[in-house]
Each structure stands twice: as C-alpha cells, then as structure tokens.
C-alpha cells in the first residue's frame with residue numbers, strides 16, 4: 001500500500017422514496033466511475049462547504065433540489081500507487097423538488113430497494129448502502145488495487161453517535 005499524503009473531498013447524494021422503498025441512482029456517462037450506477041455527487045469546490053457542494057451536484061447532475069440533506073456516511077478510498085485518498089461524504093434525502101432528468105454526466109433511474117444493481121456499482125457499495133437504507137450511519141475505509149476493483153483492505157462500522165467531520169489521515 002502506498003503512503004497517503006493528502007485527500008480530495010467529494011460528495012455523494014442519494015434521493016430516496018422511503019415510503020415506496022425506492023432509490024434514485026444515476027448511470028455515470030463519463031469520467032471516473034463511468035458505466036456504473038451511483039448516487040449523484042462530485043468534487044467539493046474551493047469556495048463552498050461540503051453541504052453546499054452536495055446541493056450543487058444534485059442539481060447539476062439530476063436537476064432536482066432538496067430542502068434537506070442528511071449526512072449519513074463518511075468513506076475514505078485509497079488506490080494503490082496513488083498518494084491522494086478520496087474522502088467521500090455521503091448524504092441522503094427523502095424529499096426533492098423537480099423531476100429527475102438526464103444530464104451530461106448521469107442518466108437517472110429509480111430502483112426498488114430489493115433490486116439495487118450492485119453488479120453495476122462500485123464494489124464497496126454492497127457493504128455500506130444497505131446500512132444507509134436501514135437508516136443508520138456508517139464510517140468506512142476501502143483500499144483498492146490500481147485496477148479500482150480489487151479491495152486489498154477494508155474497515156466499515158455502523159455508528160450511533162455523530163459522524164466525524166472528516167477522516168484524520
């Protein structure tokens with residue numbers, strides 16, 4: 001495993017329809033994670049807070065807005081031979097305004113909780129996404145090989161207390 005010398009902050013937002021047990025995912029059409037279903041999100045910009053970045057990405061990628069985003073998870077990802085880790089702040093909301101629409105980056109689609117396409121998602125999602133759907137908070141770290149698929153090391157826990165604001169490297 002290479003030594004981690006820095007991290008990049010990212011957001012990841014899931015829109016839920018909890019009464020019908022459905023989740024809105026997007027097929028990523030370009031860039032990092034291309035060809036995978038995921039929540040909406042991206043890099044936090046210099047002039048915004050993590051929460052502001054989350055609202056912006058949801059609107060840019062799915063054309064929906066929400067009055068409330070709940071921070072439910074903190075994840076750290078590392079990749080072999082890359083000294084920069086990705087710190088991903090995971091949010092969820094059960095309320096949204098507007099109709100999800102395809103953007104340049106994402107093609108949105110609703111899935112039932114019992115038909116989530118884990119085979120076409122990041123490998124780690126199958127471990128922590130169910131925790132989110134059980135209305136719990138989680139913190140985890142996944143160390144990947146350079147292929148961005150094979151996991152070398154992982155730690156994940158459900159927490160009852162407040163999430164730490166960031167991952168101490």
Ligand SMILES: Nc1nc2c([nH]c(=O)n2[C@H]2C[C@H](O)[C@@H](COP(=O)(O)OP(=O)(O)OP(=O)(O)O)O2)c(=O)[nH]1
Nearest residue numbers: 010011012031032038040041042043086122124125
């Ligand atoms: N579900 C899941 N999401 C992940 C994992 N790793 C990871 O970076 N993500 C998320 C965090 C971000 O929401 C997204 C990557 O952001 P991005 O590179 O598309 O950022 P961006 O939209 O600012 O990029 P761009 O405009 O420069 O293309 O993928 C993972 O293992 N599982």
